[in-house]
Amino acid sequence: MRYSEALIPTVKEVPSDAEIPSHQLMIRAGLMRKLASGTYTYLPAGWRILKKVMNIVRNEMDKSGAQEILMPSVQPMELWQQTGRNVDYGPTMAHFTDRHGRENVLAPTAEEVVTNLAAGEINSYKQLPINLYQISFKFRDEFRPRFGVLRSREFIMKDAYSFHADEKSLDDTYKVMYETYKRIFSRCGLKYVIVEAESGEMGGSGSHQFTIPCESGEDVIVQTEDGSYATNIEKAPVDALPAKTGNKNYKPVEEINTPNRKTIEEICAFLKANAKELIKTLVYKSGTDLILALVRGDFEINPEKLRCVAGKSIELADEQTIKALTGAEVGFAGPIGITPKINKLIIDHSVLTIEAGITGANKTDYHVKNVVPGRDFPITGKNVIIADIRNAVQGDTYKGQKLTFKRGIEVGQVFKLGTKYSTKLGAKFLDKDSTEKFCIMGCYGIGINRIVASAIEISRDNDGIIWPISIAPFDVIITPAGNGEEIAAAAENIYNELTAAGAEVLLDDRDARGGVKFKDADLLGIPIRVTIGAKSLAENNAEIKLRRESEITKVPLVQVKEKILQLIEKLKAELNVGA
RNA sequence: CGGGGUGUAGCUCAGUUUGGCUAGAGCGCCUGGUUUGGGACCAGGAGGCCGUAGGUUCGAAUCCUAUCACCCCGACCA
Secondary structure, three states: OEHHHOOOOOOOOOOOOOOOHHHHHHHHOOOEEEEEOOEEEEOHHHHHHHHHHHHHHHHHHHHOOOEEOOOOOEEEHHHHHHHOHHHHHHHHOOEEEOOOOOEEEEOOOOHHHHHHHHHHHOOEHHHOOEEEEEEEEEEOOOOOOEOOOOEOOEEEEEEEEEEEOOHHHHHHHHHHHHHHHHHHHHHOOOOOEEEEOOOOOOOOOOEEEEEEEOOOOOEEEEEEOOOOOEEEOOOOOOOOOOOOOOOOOOOOOEEEEOOOOOOHHHHHHHHOOOHHHEEEEEEEEEOOEEEEEEEEOOOOEOHHHHHHHHOOOOEEOOHHHHHHHHOOOOOOOOOOOOHHHOOEEEEEHHHHHOOOEEEEEEEOOEEEEEEOEOOOEOOOOOOEEEEOOEOOOOOOEEOOEEEEEEEEEEEEEEEEEEOHHHHHHOOEEEOOOOOEEEOEEEEEEEEHHHHHHHHHHHOEEOOEEOOOOOOOOOOEEEEEEOOOHHHHHHHHHHHHHHHHOOOOEEEOOOOOOHHHHHHHHHHHOOOEEEEEEHHHHHOOEEEEEEOOOOOEEEEEHHHHHHHHHHHHHHHHHHHOOOO
């Protein structure tokens, strides 16, 4: 492609609404432009990159035995009502009423549609297993789109769904997808961490996330020191801190006036207490059930863990519910005396490190001190559960190993779904033994745009992007530097040779000074640069430079083509893991 | 959804506090010339309903009201 004819509008200035490097660089390098919050138009160079990524994904998926299909991005609401996921997704799911009054949703994902397809087409175990995938636009009306393409409303996702006759078959495909994902991300030049994402519910290794560690990531990855175990902070289990069971000769509970002190910080400051002595009490609702959750003051409840322990979905209680339960304003709840009024008391291990603590008095503007767990509120009993329900923090251990924390971008997830969708949507088949069974399912997603953004996050410098060749918009950029017909002709010649040999080449034939071309070449991040200038041309040489290295090699003009083709092969080989 | 902020040239932003504007700068764009290896220089030029709609005023980018868009923070409060 000739630069003079291409729409690659690079800009010098950092756009004011771009916060993280990948977002800034994608705008600056002319890869995309924003249309509205969370939606972007991909310009030629940006679209080339996306296509490269999609082709790698497609290639590996096809090799794995999956079959590509394409499902509609407008789906009937009825399907979602059948699985109840219209409620789960809530306002994140965009929907509209068509002219006939039918409700439609803009696909945020496609489990319903694909399961509906399977329900109609799969009748026999002989058709199983099967793995269907698509690469398509998804829409999620995020409550807060941000970070450019990392959390956008419209994005491209590869989503695959597998159907099986038995668990063993699902396990097999799951493993195949797991390996396929490793190859996909490696080929995209990404260093990933595989994170355990689903700890209990479905048993064992139900789900893994593929995460790219980098500063701008929205997820927090927790790893054991030896790297053998990695998990998302939302699930990260921690060892229980040693419980204290000192002598029981504590003073009786005593009320203290704490006017208008509601938060942990306020109470600590007011009573000159350490947050480690406080028992934080939170009221949750689960349908009509009330759940009281306790955690030590310096920790935070982890809603995901709490949900697992509670065994069902939960939400924080509203003000009215709390007032009705505690008889006090919000901010003064405590476990003493109200346990008969709740359905479940869930206590984090950390509370048991408190011998005599401070907590809310269930009376506006009052707290109580000398609160002894087990004496003043139950720590055993039918509706009392002691569990790990708090967020892991620096200093925690798991199985005796110190936990480390880093941020990451989630680029892919593999998931064992079981029969959740097949039962609700009637995806049944007749098994060998002539009994009717529900398909066991798995699903496997990859965020195409996120691959692009994370590649930039982890591979860039002050001048711009440094693409791995597998997903670069072009393999080579030719920058004639200086004017003169000989230079232009030599550049043109190399361009024609390389293009004919199948390389993807951008010829910077613009009427611009060398400096401008070099800056743009670096910003765009094309892996190989060929420069032809007056000096080297006089010696019948061209200069070859890799974007990721500073070294410049002079190569005789007649050898440039071969040399470049070799370089392309070499760079590609570095990324072709086992392919 | 709650809190905060910003809307002025294609982009980045001054100007708004204290109304007087016939609205500015840098970058980008167009013309001509000189240049030409790391975002050149000179000269000339195009480009704005100051987000939108009302209002106050002799007079509004500036003050008031409403509204829309975009951005940031938060949605863990006990």
